[in-house]
Amino acid sequence: MWFKNLQLYRLATPFELSADQLAERLGQHPFRPCGNLDASSRGWIPPTGGEGGPLVRRVGGRLMMALRTEDKLLPASVVRRVVAERVAELEQQHGSKPGGKRKREIRDQVIDELLPRAFTRLRTAFAYIDPAAGWLMVDAATPKRAEEMTALLLTDVDGLQLRPPGVNESPAVLMTEWLNSGEAPAGFTLDTECELASPEDGGAVVRCSRQNLEADEIRMHVTAGKRAVKLAMTWADRISFVLTEQLDIKRLGFLDILQEEAADSGGDGGEEQFDADFAIVGGELARFIPALLDALGGEAAEPV
Numbered sequence: 001m002w003f004k005n006l007q008l009y010r011l012a013t014p015f016e017l018s019a020d021q022l023a024e025r026l027g028q029h030p031f032r033p034c035g036n037l038d039a040s041s042r043g044w045i046p047p048t049g050g051e052g053g054p055l056v057r058r059v060g061g062r063l064m065m066a067l068r069t070e071d072k073l074l075p076a077s078v079v080r081r082v083v084a085e086r087v088a089e090l091e092q093q094h095g096s097k098p099g100g101k102r103k104r105e106i107r108d109q110v111i112d113e114l115l116p117r118a119f120t121r122l123r124t125a126f127a128y129i130d131p132a133a134g135w136l137m138v139d140a141a142t143p144k145r146a147e148e149m150t151a152l153l154l155t156d157v158d159g160l161q162l163r164p165p166g167v168n169e170s171p172a173v174l175m176t177e178w179l180n181s182g183e184a185p186a187g188f189t190l191d192t193e194c195e196l197a198s199p200e201d202g203g204a205v206v207r208c209s210r211q212n213l214e215a216d217e218i219r220m221h222v223t224a225g226k227r228a229v230k231l232a233m234t235w236a237d238r239i240s241f242v243l244t245e246q247l248d249i250k251r252l253g254f255l256d257i258l259q260e261e262a263a264d265s266g267g268d269g270g271e272e273q274f275d276a277d278f279a280i281v282g283g284e285l286a287r288f289i290p291a292l293l294d295a296l297g298g299e300a301a302e303p304v
Contacts, residue, residue: 001047001064001126001274001277001278001281002254002277002281003126003137003139003252003281003285004139004141004251004252005139005140005141005248005249005250005251005252006137006138006139006140006241006248006249006250006252006285007137007138007140007142007143007145007146007248007249008135008136008137008138008164008165008247008249008289009135009136009137009138009146009150009162009163009164009165010134010135010136010162010163010164010165010302011129011131011134011135011136011160011161011162012161012162012163012302013159013160013161014131014134015129015131015134015160016131017157019054019056019057019058019063020054020056022055022056022063022065022129022157023054023055023056025156025157025158026044026055026056026065026153026156027044027055028155028156029042029043029044029152029155029156030043030044030045030055031043031044031045031067031068031070033070034070034072034120036115036116037112037115037116038072038115039071039072039074039111039115040069040070040071040072041069041070042067042068042069042070042148042152043067043068043152044065044066044067044068044152045066045067045068045124046066047064047065047066047126047274048270048271048274049066050271057274057275057278059275059278059279059282060278060279060282060283061130061131061132062128062129062130062131062278062282063128063129063131064126064127064128064278065126065127065128065129065153066124066125066126066127067124067125067126067127067148067149067152068122068123068124069122069123069124069125069148070120070121070122070123071120071121071123072115072118072119072120073118073119073120073121074111074114074115074118078114079107079110079111079114082110082114083103083106083107083110086106086109086110087103087106090102090106125138125139125140125145125148125149126138126139127139127146127149127153128278128282130282130286133286133289135289136150136153136162137285138150141248141250142248143164143246143248150162163302164247165247165293165299165300166299166300167247167293167296167297167298167299167300168296168297168298168299168300169296169297170245171243171244171245171246171247171296172227172228172229172245173227174295174296174297175194175227175228175229175230175231175243175245176196176222176227176228178190178228178231179194179196179213179218179219179222179228179231180219180222180223182213182214182219184233185295186295187235187236187291187295188233188234188235188291188295189233189234189237190213190214190231190232190233191213191232191233191234191240192208192209192210192211192212192213192232193208193209193210193211193213193230193231193232193242194207194208194211194213194218194228194230194231194232195207195208195228195229195230195231196208196218196221196222196226196227196228196229197226197227197229198225198226198227199225199227203226204226206221206226213231227245228245229244229245230242230243230244230245230250231243232251234255235288235291235292236287236288236291237255237257238254238255238257238258238284238288239252239253239254239255239258239284239288240252240253240255241253243292247296249292254280254281254284258280258284261280262276262277262280265279
């Protein structure tokens, strides 16, 4: 359950549902495995993974939920090959190629035949609502992936309104300034990874890994006009992360001191360990996110 990435959403209105009330709403779309002719399925599962458990786990006032997604893996190349074989058979039988409409019908028939035999891939994504702080935190690497979670959540919870947060300064401009000066903002340290890009379309991109970001060669790229679009940093010796110019937080890492705290307070494992992990993740992110937004010039006022 330790979050690996982070997409942030502001709650546009106060969130007043209890854990039981939220679980009731999510119960409208519980996860069900794909049927024979389903290409995918999506629904809510108990965050702790237990069968028949509640769909919402409340710890420290925060509400955790989990979305299970099942996708049928049906390679397009396989579909094209089988369709081509069927088209060739019809051409041989009738002496002419089937038209476009008939080809589409053949393709649909092939997919229906292959889906029941396709392999499946399961994914579980976690998110939690922090009503007191006014955040929805989604463990997703990209907004598109997070949308799988938020779209269903907005369907199930009437009146819920979400918006991405804004900041008063450009992350790309500030990250570039930090690299140029060799100094991170207060409370943060530069790690050993960054990506710099020329601002023009199709411009040069430089990716640095295991690199001293205070080195002269990094500043040379900045002086040449490149700007930082990704930057690895650590906050308070507790959380490591990669920040992007779009305000995505990737490769989130809770460092050893936090892992040890969770192990010491997790009891016999199972739900107790889940609650201990969740308490630490929620508590740390509640301090980390405001510090990061402050470093980016503060959170922008809500658009009118």
